[in-house]
Amino acid sequence: MEIRNLGRSGLRVSTVGLGCNNFGQRTDLETARKVIHKAIDLGITLFDTADIYAGMGGSETVLGEVLGDRRKDIVLATKYCKPMSNDGSKQGASRRYIMSAVEASLKRLKTDYIDLYQQHDYDALTPIEETLRTLDDLVRQGKVRYIGNSNFPAWRIAEAEMAARQMGVAPFVSCQDEYSLVVRDIEKDLLPAALHFNLGLLPFFPLAGGMLTGKYAGLKNVPADTRFGKTPYMQERYLNPRNIALVDQLQAFVSARGHSMLELAFSWLAARPQVSSVIAGASSPEQIEQNVKAAEWKLSAEEMKEIDGITLG
Structure with a gap:
């Protein structure tokens, strides 16, 4: 497994990361x-x-x-900001909320520090200076090692960077956003911002909800026991004529080279600028093995150019 720095920080992470959103809902404890x-x-x-x-x-x-005991063997990343109560009282990036949210996460995680504490979304109601000062206090206290953001627009990333410099506090070292062969929107603004400020990019939904696994190729009706079948909004989001045509072309690309769609999805992201780790969930040990192996294909410059021709039209 290749290990990379998370942006400009000294934090080192595996090229393939484990997304843990399945735990506690679609995956039982054992x-x-x-x-x-x-x-x-x-x-x-x-x-x-x-x-x-x-x-x-x-x-x-x-x-x-x-x-x-294996807590010491991993880089543990979690997030705050999104609603943790039905009435909306527990959410955001204010000093008051962050101080309570981090303690609650530490207690649930049964640890005394979080390696990467990420703001899950931008909070327009709280000045970024208040948020950054609070996070810097947590870093100084040792409860948090590094801080990152997720789902921030590019101009908000720049705003946070400038504020951190002016205040002399810990800056964001990473950004986590959706990025895949069929969703390349961040290349317009966010990826250039990540490059400019040297933030480590942590792509989520690398398989576009399963679209890039190849299992939906040629299907006229989506099986009820698949992720698209169980979550209609995901099907509506990804399973459209444009993506179907694109995936058909990518399938021909990988078949001609003796590889799989899964390998292409992971390896392409691993080859992109600023990507530190590709975040992917898994519901079985076998799926973990597949994800790890999938990132081993070293795509050539010519292959990357051909992929651009397919996905960018």
């Missing part, structure tokens, strides 16, 4: 235990969760139950 231990055994170090995953704390709780 299956989660097998997946977690298999991931560590195969060299995955970055474990990415959030306080809202699995019904307000469920994923963090599972990680806290399972990790035990």
